[in-house]
Amino acid sequence: MFTFNDIDRLQESELIAELKAGRESAFRILVETYQDKVYNIALVIVQQPEEAEDIAQEVFIEVYQTVRQFREEARLTTWLYRITTSKALAHHRKRKARKRFSILTSLFGLNNEVLHHPPDFHHPGVSLEQKEEMKTLFKAIDQLADTQKVAFILHYIEEQSHREIADVLEVSVSAVESLLHRAKQNLRKQLAPYYKERRNP
Amino acid sequence: MKENEEDHQWEDRFRQLGNIEPAQPRPFFYTRLEARLKSRMESSELAALLPWWLQKPAYALGTLGVLIALNVSVAIWQNSSNAPTVETDPGTYEAFVQDYQLDHQTVYADE
Numbered sequence: 001m002f003t004f005n006d007i008d009r010l011q012e013s014e015l016i017a018e019l020k021a022g023r024e025s026a027f028r029i030l031v032e033t034y035q036d037k038v039y040n041i042a043l044v045i046v047q048q049p050e051e052a053e054d055i056a057q058e059v060f061i062e063v064y065q066t067v068r069q070f071r072e073e074a075r076l077t078t079w080l081y082r083i084t085t086s087k088a089l090a091h092h093r094k095r096k097a098r099k100r101f102s103i104l105t106s107l108f109g110l111n112n113e114v115l116h117h118p119p120d121f122h123h124p125g126v127s128l129e130q131k132e133e134m135k136t137l138f139k140a141i142d143q144l145a146d147t148q149k150v151a152f153i154l155h156y157i158e159e160q161s162h163r164e165i166a167d168v169l170e171v172s173v174s175a176v177e178s179l180l181h182r183a184k185q186n187l188r189k190q191l192a193p194y195y196k197e198r199r200n201p
Numbered sequence: 202m203k204e205n206e207e208d209h210q211w212e213d214r215f216r217q218l219g220n221i222e223p224a225q226p227r228p229f230f231y232t233r234l235e236a237r238l239k240s241r242m243e244s245s246e247l248a249a250l251l252p253w254w255l256q257k258p259a260y261a262l263g264t265l266g267v268l269i270a271l272n273v274s275v276a277i278w279q280n281s282s283n284a285p286t287v288e289t290d291p292g293t294y295e296a297f298v299q300d301y302q303l304d305h306q307t308v309y310a311d312e
Contacts, residue, residue, distance in 0.1 A: 035225075039226040049224075056226060057237055124224050130217065156216065184215065188211055195214075
């Protein structure tokens with residue numbers, strides 16, 4: 001007796017076989033199925049729509065170029081999440097380094113303004129009444145350490161289980177639990193003054 | 202008890218993130234991706250024509266540096282070996298000796 005998961009997996013392995021055979025239609029199906037997921041995770045990590053699109057494209061290019069090496073030990077979504085998060089984090093780190101460098105050059109008078117200073121991030125899916133709260137929440141998420149950030153985003157935004165997050169990060173389930181615990185503690189510390197002020201304006 | 206309530210409150214705040222509508226890329230994402238993939242493949246095909254040590258900028262620049270250094274060293278060596286010799290007056294005895302290389306010491310010099 002097949003379960004829904006088995007059927008899902010069966011279709012997935014057919015798709016991977018078609019991708020490995022170099023079928024363009026299979027690649028198109030893959031992109032159209034997962035483009036929103038990939039883009040959304042990239043956007044939440046880098047918090048810049050143009051950069052998120054750039055990362056999403058790079059993710060699919062990597063999939064296209066390396067799918068023949070994919071051994072199907074992990075699920076396709078796990079593999080996609082893994083590529084997306086690592087590319088987005090690398091991009092984000094590079095931007096932070098550029099920003100630090102531009103601050104340094106502005107200090108030494110090579111230019112007079114601080115470059116790469118993105119405005120506050122507003123996720124396009126947030127409702128109007130939550131806009132302010134979510135802006136503060138995303139700002140706090142941006143301050144988290146890389147692995148804590150990925151674990152938190154996959155758990156609370158993508159609603160992935162601890163097991164699935166462990167597969168993406170290639171760590172144990174208990175390590176994921178510890179990452180999530182620390183992420184929540186750090187967020188609570190950062191956000192406590194904001195919620196306190198909201199309660200007693 | 203109060204701590205538990207507070208934990209729940211925070212958990213509810215974090216769970217709100219799951220209610221956000223997922224963001225979507227701009228329309229025609231696949232078309233843009235296809236164009237990028239095509240140009241990437243064309244440039245990699247072009248790069249495949251070059252030897253492996255020229256495919257990476259660091260190696261290519263290194264090779265260029267070695268070539269420039271070799272050229273400069275050859276030019277310096279050429280200049281130093283072609284140093285102008287002291288010209289003697291063609292009508293004198295010294296010029297005659299120099300032209301016919303009569304000033305060379307031979308193994309028969311003592312004889």
